[in-house]
Amino acid sequence: MQFVNVALSQGNSNLMFVTLLIAAYDGTTNRLTYVRAGHVPPFLRRADGTVERLEAAGGMPLGVMEDETYESATVELRVGDELLIVTDGIxxxxxxxxxxxxxxxxxxxxxxxxxxxxxxxHRLLTQVRTFEAGGPQSDDIAAILVGFEDRTDP
Structure with missing residues (x-):
């Protein structure tokens, strides 16, 4: 993350930036390690219905400050959990x-x-479009939903 940030920051007189989320899941430990660069913190719905935000890790968007540092964090995922990642266009x-x-x-x-x-x-996109009430879309809209299941059960 820091390498990409330095590359994007150098000579960036127009102050262009990008947000980014990088995540890696280890299926043997059920741990997700992630780092955010200005990206919307993901939503983690636990199997019991509680919702957590993965806000612990991160830093500024890429390209803003050359010397920015980025920290990663780890969260344990359990059967029945769902992870929703959205862009700020939502x-x-x-x-x-x-x-x-x-x-x-x-x-x-x-x-x-x-x-x-x-x-x-589908419900999320429908709610966003209804909320916009026919107005123009102002930014990209993207979302990923990942569910965690018990793969040992045939």
């Missing part, structure tokens, strides 16, 4: 009054992860 989507969709709406949606109401990513 959390910062605007309604006609210029209010943002926000983290709380995403957290509420994932907390009520009842798949009988339809796939979570």
């Amino acid at each position: 959390t910062e989507a605007m309604d006609p009054s210029q209010r943002m969709f926000g983290d709380d709406r995403v957290a509420t949606l994932i907390a009520h992860g009842d798949q009988r109401k339809g796939p979570l990513l």
